[in-house]
Amino acid sequence: MAYNHYILTCxxxxxxxxxxxxxxxxxxxxxxxxxxxxxxxxVKTGCFGFCEKGHIVNVLP
Ligand code: FES
Incomplete structure (x- = not known):
């Protein structure tokens, strides 16, 4: 199933x-x-490599 948006939370x-x-x-x-x-x-992901910036959330697109 394809989604319109993805929210990746670390x-x-x-x-x-x-x-x-x-x-x-x-x-x-x-x-x-x-x-x-x-x-x-x-989706929960692995580490983005920006740990010191706090909780990282990436919204696509
Ligand atoms: S634990 Fe490293 S960016 Fe979230």
């Missing part, structure tokens, strides 16, 4: 310790609230 150790689980759950809840579950895929 699941690396640094970001997970900086509210990673909470951010992931809130993204899922907001997608449901907005009715866009079939349009956007929310």
């Amino acid at each position: 699941g690396g150790t640094g970001c997970e310790s900086n509210k990673g689980a909470e951010i992931y759950e809130r993204l899922i809840a907001e997608a449901r609230k907005q009715g866009v579950v079939g349009e956007v895929q929310i």
Whole structure:
């Protein structure tokens, strides 16, 4: 299934310790609230390499 948008939220150790689980759950809840579950895929990824910047979220496109 192809999605219109992808939200990549870092699941690396640094970001997970900086509210990673909470951010992931809130993204899922907001997608449901907005009715866009079939349009956007929310995925936990590995480390982006910017750990010191805080929790990293990448939205494509
Ligand atoms: S742990 Fe998230 S960018 Fe490294």
